[in-house]
Amino acid sequence: MKPIYRDPGLPGLVPALAPSAEQWQSLFTLYIIAAVIVAGAVFVMFFYFLAKYRKKPGAQDPKDAPRVGVMADRGNPALAAILTALLISLFFGLTLNTFALNAYLQNPPNDPNALYVDVIGFQWGWRFVYPNARELIGELRVPEINRTCTPSVRGCWSGTVILNITSADVFHSFGIPDLKIKRDAIPGRVNQAWFVAEQSGIFLQAIRCYELCGTGHALMLADLIVQSPDSFHDWYLTGV
Numbered sequence: 669m670k671p672i673y674r675d676p677g678l679p680g681l682v683p684a685l686a687p688s689a690e691q692w693q694s695l696f697t698l699y700i701i702a703a704v705i706v707a708g709a710v711f712v713m714f715f716y717f718l719a720k721y722r723k724k725p726g727a728q729d730p731k732d733a734p735r736v737g738v739m740a741d742r743g744n745p746a747l748a749a750i751l752t753a754l755l756i757s758l759f760f761g762l763t764l765n766t767f768a769l770n771a772y773l774q775n776p777p778n779d780p781n782a783l784y785v786d787v788i789g790f791q792w793g794w795r796f797v798y799p800n801a802r803e804l805i806g807e808l809r810v811p812e813i814n815r816t817c818t819p820s821v822r823g824c825w826s827g828t829v830i831l832n833i834t835s836a837d838v839f840h841s842f843g844i845p846d847l848k849i850k851r852d853a854i855p856g857r858v859n860q861a862w863f864v865a866e867q868s869g870i871f872l873q874a875i876r877c878y879e880l881c882g883t884g885h886a887l888m889l890a891d892l893i894v895q896s897p898d899s900f901h902d903w904y905l906t907g908v
């Protein structure tokens with residue numbers, strides 16, 4: 669397998685590795701589009717009114733110019749009410765969507781065939797410990813999705829990976845930008861994250877630390893290796 673280095677710089681330019689990350693990405697894109705439309709409308713109106721109502725020499729004040737003690741007539745109240753209601757429902761909808769997606773991303777699915785991996789941050793690296801006590805440093809190996817491994821089948825990995833994240837010393841933050849995962853790694857606490865990888869490959873430096881944790885912070889990189897169910901099984905049992 670040829671190693672892939674994916675630049676995590678620009679969101680949306682690299683295909684997401686997991687369905688949960690795709691959902692995250694589509695909501696994020698929706699927010700960006702909404703923000704661009706709103707900002708565009710505000711700036712167009714801003715410059716239009718700036719030009720239209722600029723002070724010209726000898727010009728009278730406009731009819732609706734503010735005057736002390738006089739309520740100005742501000743156009744059509746029904747239109748204003750409709751626009752306000754529309755905007756409130758739009759943003760309320762976005763908020764509900766965000767809370768629902770957040771709950772989905774935060775809570776690992778109830779999958780009897782999930783692979784659990786302990787993730788321990790330390791100064792300065794990541795240690796990954798598997799249920800059979802196999803241990804890796806700087807490299808997280810997981811099986812890719814296995815659609816034949818349904819909850820009624822036993823003794824297989826479905827591809828659901830549940831990470832139990834903690835730290836051996838100071839605060840760290842475990843992040844995989846390709847999978848839209850980021851969780852604090854805190855001594856004495858366990859925070860969970862989960863994903864299902866859909867694409868096998870060696871993703872170099874896909875794992876990073878997102879909490880300034882000392883002089884080696886920038887070196888806290890780890891590779892993500894997504895293997896076919898069979899080759900992951902071989903590695904899990906034999907270590908090679």
Ligand SMILES: [Cu+2]
Pocket residue numbers: 789839840841877878879880881885888
């Ligand atoms: Cu760190």
